[in-house]
Amino acid sequence: MRSKHMKKAAWIAFFVTPGLLVVFVFILMPLFMSMFNSLFGWNQLIRLDFSGLDNFRKLFGSYPYQERFTNALGNNVKWFVMTMVLQNLAGLLFGYVLSKRIAGSQVYRRIFFIPVLFSIVAVGFLWGLYLRPNGMVNALLGAAGLEQYQSAWLGNASTATYAIILVNIWRWLGFPSLVFMTAIDNVPAECTEAAYLDGANEWQLFTKVVFPLIIPSVTIITVLTIIGSLNVFEQVYTMAGLDGAPNYATDTIGTLFYRTAFGSVDSGAPEIGVGSAISVVIYLMTFAISLLSIGITRSKEVEL
Amino acid sequence: MKKLLLTLMALVLLLSSLALPMSAEAVTEIQFWTWRPEDTNFYEKVIAQFEEANPTIKVTINAIKNTEYNTILSAALAGDSAPDVFMSRAYGGLQTFADSGYMLALDDLMPELKEFSEATRMGATSITDGKIYGVPAVSQTMLCFYNKKVYEELGLEVPKTWDQFIANLQACKDAGYDALANGTKEGWCCEFLFGGAGASQYSGNDFYNKVVAGETTFEDPIFVSAVNDMLSLTPFMPNMYEGVAYTDMQASFINEMSAHFVGGSYEAGYFKAENPELDFDIFPVPGKTEADPAYVSVYADMNFAIAASSKKQDAALAFVKFLATPEFGAQVVNELAMVSSIPGVDVSANPFIAKVLELQKNNTPYLFLVGFRYNQPTGSSLFQAAAQGMMAKQLTAEEVCKQVQEGIATYYVPFQK
Numbered sequence: 001m002r003s004k005h006m007k008k009a010a011w012i013a014f015f016v017t018p019g020l021l022v023v024f025v026f027i028l029m030p031l032f033m034s035m036f037n038s039l040f041g042w043n044q045l046i047r048l049d050f051s052g053l054d055n056f057r058k059l060f061g062s063y064p065y066q067e068r069f070t071n072a073l074g075n076n077v078k079w080f081v082m083t084m085v086l087q088n089l090a091g092l093l094f095g096y097v098l099s100k101r102i103a104g105s106q107v108y109r110r111i112f113f114i115p116v117l118f119s120i121v122a123v124g125f126l127w128g129l130y131l132r133p134n135g136m137v138n139a140l141l142g143a144a145g146l147e148q149y150q151s152a153w154l155g156n157a158s159t160a161t162y163a164i165i166l167v168n169i170w171r172w173l174g175f176p177s178l179v180f181m182t183a184i185d186n187v188p189a190e191c192t193e194a195a196y197l198d199g200a201n202e203w204q205l206f207t208k209v210v211f212p213l214i215i216p217s218v219t220i221i222t223v224l225t226i227i228g229s230l231n232v233f234e235q236v237y238t239m240a241g242l243d244g245a246p247n248y249a250t251d252t253i254g255t256l257f258y259r260t261a262f263g264s265v266d267s268g269a270p271e272i273g274v275g276s277a278i279s280v281v282i283y284l285m286t287f288a289i290s291l292l293s294i295g296i297t298r299s300k301e302v303e304l
Numbered sequence: 305m306k307k308l309l310l311t312l313m314a315l316v317l318l319l320s321s322l323a324l325p326m327s328a329e330a331v332t333e334i335q336f337w338t339w340r341p342e343d344t345n346f347y348e349k350v351i352a353q354f355e356e357a358n359p360t361i362k363v364t365i366n367a368i369k370n371t372e373y374n375t376i377l378s379a380a381l382a383g384d385s386a387p388d389v390f391m392s393r394a395y396g397g398l399q400t401f402a403d404s405g406y407m408l409a410l411d412d413l414m415p416e417l418k419e420f421s422e423a424t425r426m427g428a429t430s431i432t433d434g435k436i437y438g439v440p441a442v443s444q445t446m447l448c449f450y451n452k453k454v455y456e457e458l459g460l461e462v463p464k465t466w467d468q469f470i471a472n473l474q475a476c477k478d479a480g481y482d483a484l485a486n487g488t489k490e491g492w493c494c495e496f497l498f499g500g501a502g503a504s505q506y507s508g509n510d511f512y513n514k515v516v517a518g519e520t521t522f523e524d525p526i527f528v529s530a531v532n533d534m535l536s537l538t539p540f541m542p543n544m545y546e547g548v549a550y551t552d553m554q555a556s557f558i559n560e561m562s563a564h565f566v567g568g569s570y571e572a573g574y575f576k577a578e579n580p581e582l583d584f585d586i587f588p589v590p591g592k593t594e595a596d597p598a599y600v601s602v603y604a605d606m607n608f609a610i611a612a613s614s615k616k617q618d619a620a621l622a623f624v625k626f627l628a629t630p631e632f633g634a635q636v637v638n639e640l641a642m643v644s645s646i647p648g649v650d651v652s653a654n655p656f657i658a659k660v661l662e663l664q665k666n667n668t669p670y671l672f673l674v675g676f677r678y679n680q681p682t683g684s685s686l687f688q689a690a691a692q693g694m695m696a697k698q699l700t701a702e703e704v705c706k707q708v709q710e711g712i713a714t715y716y717v718p719f720q721k
Contacts, residue, residue, distance in 0.1 A: 045378055045404040063714055064681045132552065133544035152547025155489045157696055243685070245491050246546065247693035262375050264685070269400050270378070271680055 031283065038276035045270065055277035065260075065274060071248050072256040075161055079252065080229035082162070087169040088221055091176025096206065098177065099184040109181070113174035120171075124238025127167040128154065131239075154239060157249035164250060168235045172228075176221050183217035184210055212300075219297035223290050230286045233258065253282055332619040333362045335387035337380075339373035346639055354626045361619045363389075381406040381611060388614040389623050392438050392607045394427030396677035401609075402430040402437045408610040409435040413621055416628055423667070424645035427604025431678065438607025439628045440645035442636060445569040445660050446499035446601040446670060452583040454481060454563040462587045464594045466505070466533065473540040476563035483540035485562035487548020488695040491688030498534050498691065499601035499670050500566035504591035505530035508599035508668035516675050518718025522709040523702075531701040535694055546696050558582060569660045570605075573641035586656075588663050600663045603670035604645060679715045686711040 038055050041048040059065045094112060098105045115123070130136040131153040138150040153163040187210055195209045211218075233254030236244075242259045244251025261275020338347060344367045351363045366387065368376050374397070380386045381401065392398050392407065401407050410417060417425065417436050424440040455461070455472075458479055463469040473483040486497050506527050514520040515527075542548050542556065557565040558578045565571065566589065575582055588598035608627045610620045626632060633646030637657050643664075651657045669675060676683025690707045693699040699707075713719040 043403055044400045045382060045406070064686075064711060131547070132549070133542070133547045138544075150544070152489070152544035155487070155544065155547030155696070157693070157698060241490060243491050243688065245489065245689075245692060246696060247491075247689045247698065260680075262378070263400065269396050269678065269680060269682065270374075 034276040034279045034283075037272060038280050040273060042271065042273040045272065047272075051273070055273040056281075059274055059277045059281070068248065068251065068256055069253070069278070072244070072251040072253045075250065075252050076229055076232065078161055079165055079168075079232050080226060082165045083169060083172075083225050083229055084222070086166075087173055088176050088225060090169075091173060091221070092180050094173070094177040095180025095182075095184055096210070098181045109178070112177050115171045116174045118171065120234040121238050123167065123171050124235055127170075128239050131163055131167075155246055157246050160240060160246060160250045164235055164239050167239070168232070171235075179217050179221060180214065183214035187213045215297060215301045219294060219301075222293050222297060226289050226293060227286055230282060230289070253278060257282065331360055331362050332616050333364060334389060334614075334616050334619050334623060335366060336363050336623065337366045337368060337373075337377065337387040337390040339368055339370045339391055341367040341369065343367075343640060346635070350627075350632060350635065354623060357626070358619075358622055361622060363623055377401075381613070384613070386611045386613050388611055388616050388620040390609055390611065391441075392428075392609040394438075394440075394604045394607060395674055396679075396682065398428060398437060398607060398609075399430055399432070399678055402435075403432055406612055407437040408612045408614075408617065409433075409437055410439070410610070410624075411436050414439070414625060414628065416625075419647045420645060421647070423602065423669070424604045426674070428607040438609040439624055440604050441606035441608060441627070442570075442604075442640075442642040443645050443664075444603055444605045444670075445643065445664060445667070446496055446503070446567065447569065447586050447660075447663060448500055448589050449557065449565040449567065449571065449575070449584050449586055451557070451560055451563050452585050453560070454479075462585075463590050465590050466592050469590055470536070470540075473537070473564065477540055482542045482556060482562035483564060484537060484542075485553040485557040485565040486537075486541055486567075487545045487550075487553050488541075488692055489547050489549040489552075491692050492684070493550055493553070494691035494695060495672060495684055495688050496568060497537075497566050498531070498687070501537065501589045502530045502534055503599035503601045503668050503671075504589055504596060505533045507591070508597065508666070512668055512671060512675065516718070518716075518721060521719065522705045522712070528701050528705050531691075531694070531704055534691070535701060538695060546692075554578075557584075570642055572656050576641065586659060586663065588666065597666040598663075599666050599668045601670040602664055602667040603673050676712055676716070681711045681714070683708060683712055 037047065039050060039052060041051040041054065059069060094108075098109055098112075132138075133150075133152050133155075137153065141147065141150050151159055154160050191209055191213070192205060195205050200208065231254055232252050236250055236252055236255050237258075240250040242255050242264050244255055244259075257275055257278040260271050260278060263270035336347070336351070338344075344365065347365050347367075351365060355362060373391075374393070377387075377390060378401075381404070386406070392401060398407075417439065420440055424443055425436060428436050428438040428440050430437055450462075454476060458475050460472050460475060461468075463472050476483040486493065488494050488497075506529075511520070511524065511526060515522065515524070520527075538545065542552075542562070548556075553562075553565065553567075554571065554574065556562045558575055560579075560582065569586075572584075575584060588600045590596070590598045608624050610617060610624055614620050628646060630646055630648045630650070633644035633649035634653075636642050636644040636646075637649060637651050637654050641654065641656060643657055643660050651661060672683035672687050686708045687704070690699060690704040694701060694704045709719070
């Protein structure tokens with residue numbers, strides 16, 4: 001009996017260890033290393049003595065870090081709000097419509113999901129070309145007689161961040177659509193039928209029956225949006241570079257972290273201490289906000 | 305039978321593994337890293353020449369994309385996969401690796417470095433200990449390229465004053481060209497636009513020496529006025545120049561859609577390669593009067609350095625010494641169309657380089673890179689972002705100068721008096 005247990009434990013260990021190792025080496029170690037590094041003074045690439053919370057004090061209390069951090073965080077909030085409102089609402093709508101099995105829904109489903117499979121760099125590069133002053137977007141506007149709306153989309157401080165966010169939404173839209181569609185498909189037919197028989201209209205059906213039942217998916221999508229919005233980096237990097245150009249309009253805490261920790265070729269020296277401090281702050285924020293939002297949406301879940 | 309076969313195979317394996325290090329003993333293999341994948345062919349040729357002269361050394365080249373080079377190199381130097389010889393940035397970029405103890409000081413190993421001009425050595429010298437950590441490779445010069453065909457077509461002459469420069473731009477604009485190819489989508493493009501067009505306006509070295517010594521600030525009226533002059537170029541820049549990226553600027557000048565390109569001398573090779581028909585020449589952007597010297601901003605770029613951790617420093621030194629010979633310098637000039645820093649290089653075969661050297665007679669250090677890129681926030685990062693704001697009409701020249709001054713004053717001792 002005992003040896004059977006032992007055998008089972010050995011097998012579990014055999015299957016779990018590789019995964020644990022990967023998580024430890026590539027996720028936990030870097031996390032703790034950056035926490036560790038953030039508590040030390042640095043001279044260029046050499047770690048000096050333990051300096052307590054000095055790097056955090058520098059980040060939150062001195063020029064230019066403080067301004068840059070607030071500015072970057074403000075952009076992350078823009079990312080979150082726009083993604084939440086545009087991407088996830090549209091995703092919910094598409095998911096709902098797709099689950100109605102309208103004619104051609106199989107085709108639409110695939111089309112919506114295709115951009116999710118594209119490489120981030122390719123999307124950033126191509127949309128960067130489309131959004132150039134003489135790119136496709138301005139050409140289309142010109143052809144439609146809307147010259148007054150033509151703009152240097154990625155070069156204008158007022159449009160750059162929004163342009164990048166919209167491209168990201170374009171890329172990701174298929175994901176919430178698919179998740180919501182599956183969730184809506186899983187709503188038991190008895191419930192919807194009962195609601196119909198009781199005379200509920202489409203809107204009531206959606207708000208009173210379907211939506212409460214897909215709250216778990218909403219939780220997942222919300223948490224993923226929060227994490228995604230706080231960690232955004234690649235899309236900005238490929239479309240606007242590391243420096244938050246123009247004039248920090250597209251800066252996010254991700255690009256700020258990278259630029260601070262590793263230095264930017266065209267403008268400056270690395271500051272690993274402050275950079276690590278930023279990464280720790282990103283981690284803590286993501287963790288805390290995710291917990292909070294899980295708590296809030298959990299309380300709204302209903303049991304059948 | 306099977307056993308015998310296996311034993312035989314094992315023996316063969318054992319012997320071949322023994323044989324390998326024996327033949328490798330004679331040849332020392334060193335790694336050379338560069339951030340210019342576009343020049344790989346050039347370096348392979350140079351390495352072939354070196355290996356012919358030094359049969360006991362084999363050099364392997366590893367080219368890494370420019371924007372990722374620093375990150376990958378720092379990781380390699382901190383770990384144990386460091387190259388033996390690597391291309392290093394200059395000034396603050398060199399400081400990072402020199403202060404970290406990753407570079408070998410060359411003062412005693414290479415007495416020939418004393419022959420290099422002081423300006424080029426400065427880019428390879430650590431300001432912490434004053435030692436030289438690399439062989440200066442090239443110097444770059446910020447100036448104005450112009451399309452000779454357009455100048456002939458419109459009957460223009462090389463401008464001698466700022467007003468003539470503006471008049472030429474206006475004439476090109478009226479003729480339907482983009483007078484100036486420059487855009488401001490990337491911050492560093494603002495910095496080189498100012499390096500090319502601004503130096504004569506703030507009177508070059510006079511201001512540079514004073515501001516470095518802390519005798520004046522970036523809010524000096526002459527500097528503010530120079531920044532304003534840069535702003536006055538916007539009517540001659542392409543439509544929606546805020547969104548025009550570096551590669552768009554290059555393409556516009558190469559395809560003869562624009563008449564001028566303010567930028568670095570390093571563009572020449574690329575311009576020629578992309579459009580051999582392109583007939584261009586250069587001039588320094590002039591100052592307010594003809595009597596004012598027309599300055600070009602100059603900086604040392606690229607150094608060849610030896611990793612302190614290299615176990616094959618003798619071979620590495622031999623290779624780096626080879627990269628400091630006038631023969632190598634001549635190839636840099638003739639094949640890469642760059643201004644070699646090596647003294648005694650014959651440039652007569654390349655009239656463009658000869659002309660750049662002539663313009664360098666009125667040289668001034670490329671302001672923020674040479675003087676203020678050692679600490680965060682660097683002068684470059686401050687100026688690049690603020691200038692972008694100004695060119696997009698969100699900030700005034702006064703605000704740009706104030707931001708630069710206040711940012712640098714947070715660490716620059718001469719400003720804290």
